[in-house]
Amino acid sequence: MARPGASGSPDTIRGFSRERLARIKGAMEREAERGSFPGCVTLIARDGEIVHLEAYGHQDAARTRAMPLDAIFLQASMTKPMTSAAAMMLVEEGRMKLGDPITNWMPELRELKVEQRREGQAAEDVALARPVTVQDLLRHTAGFIYANSAPTPRLKELYDQHNIEAREGPITGEEMIRRLGTIPLAHQPGTTFHYSISTDVLGILLERVSGQSLATLFQERLTGPLGMKDTTWFVAPDKRSRLAEAPTTDPQTAPMWRSYRILEDEAGRSYFKGGAGLVSTAQDYFRFAQMIANGGVFEGRRYLAAPVVNYMLSNHTQGMAGSPTASTGPGYGFGLGFGIRLQDGLAVAPGSTGDAMWAGAWGTSFTIDRAEGLVAILMAQGPTARVQTRMLFKNVVYGAMVESKRMPA
Incomplete structure (x- = not known):
């Protein structure tokens, strides 16, 4: 996995302005100050190279510990794309x-x-x-x-x-x-x-x-091979010091925490929530998102066929009532596990036709823009402000991209 700063001119890296990437710090710190979350981790990659990976603010609600890069965040609905990918693996094999x-x-x-x-x-x-x-x-x-x-x-x-x-x-x-x-x-x-x-x-x-538990299926097919060592359904005691917290003042924090129970190993007692149960880190989730961006392959190993990924990232809800607007903002349909941008315009943040995104109720979100070779991930824990922060993050990501693959520089 490439490290930030591995290539690029003194002023740019993979078409991102270094000066503009530095502006993300101010945007995220302002969100922390206004109480959207105690802190966050942001990651941006282009063409598979990480060009930005930073931690801001604090890991704990009391604001006594700086946010580490390897902080563990509740993913909530960012579990859904991974479960969807596992399902398509079984479809590819003719199991269903x-x-x-x-x-x-x-x-x-x-x-x-x-x-x-x-x-x-x-x-x-x-x-x-x-x-x-x-x-x-x-x-x-x-x-x-x-x-x-x-x-x-x-x-x-x-x-x-x-x-x-x-x-x-x-x-x-x-x-x-x-x-x-x-x-x-x-x-x-x-x-x-x-x-x-x-x-x-x-x-x-x-x-x-x-014929396997969902945890075993993920470990054998996704999280294990992808090297997602911190992506699990249960946070073991030796990793709990890395858990990021949501604001105690957020009215959604306490009821949501009671229902997610990530400190209890519920194997055999409760079902693994394929739609909401995982925890992960920015660097872990990047590996999954980059696999999707690459058309199903990562670091030489193929997980899904390229046509299958293309099919997943197409709109499967055309002509139906309802839309994912509450999560994506306007201008998106839904594929197989991902919100899919339907056209240029309409949306409330920049992007490309066909870009894929999803987000979690705790405050995490990601964007995969294959037209621009982009993967961008926000890891934060702030339920009430989650729509505000995910859209703000998209704005600052695209605001730092000074060279577009879609039009002449």
Whole structure:
């Protein structure tokens, strides 16, 4: 892995202005001062070379320890792209197809209904127009939801009552899927993008398809071979001193911390959250993101076929209701595990048509812009300010890029 400053003129490195890269410090320190997060780590790479890797502010909420470069951050939904990549590995091997009904492996969901809502009429549960497929899980068009985004109070109550998201304590994958099978879908499959527990369901499905736990599947296929030594589902005692903290003043910190439980090894007691459960570092996550940017290969080892990566990074929600705007801002569709920019313009931060991004509820985010050879990663823990900080980060990244591959210099 190339180190920052390995190439470039005195003024630029891989088309980034050194002076403008230095401005990131002020932007991030201002965010820390305003309470968005105690501190953060930022990483920018171009053409596989890291041109910027810095830590700012403090690791702890009390602001007594400087943020280290190898700080460990809760990834939340930045787990989803990795689970999606693992799923496509099994698709490549012929272990499953995207069009397969998930009930092939999850018979507990065979009696699913859909809550049909019509203005002025009481809701009723109706039959599915078609089965939920593996592709639906990958693109959040299955009809599942998160409780906090439920379209009706009834669905929210059912998700909460049955502890579907494991927020109230451990629940095994088998029990979660059994309970989920008793709750109506919010939408007919394949009609609506609704960000949801779909990737958690996908993680349990991968365990059934592969015959391995999700932790073992990741270790053997992704985190182990990629050298992501700090990317895990459980933070061992000898690494806890490196955990980055969120502000104690953030109203989301305490309830979220209770539901993530990364200090407990819940193997066998609760399902591994394929949509939210990992912790990682900036340098670890770079290795995964760069593999995707490279079309499925990293440091000489191929993980996914290039056409499969291209397929994942295309829009799979065209013509459907709903959008990932709450996470991406306007101008994005959704592929298989990634938000995908649909065209130049519309978006609220710079980028390229086809760039891929995603983010986590704790404050982490990344951008993969293959047109510019760019991978950019923000590691921070600040739930309430997360949209503000992810967009600000994109602005300062592109603001430092003075040479574009898309137009003459």
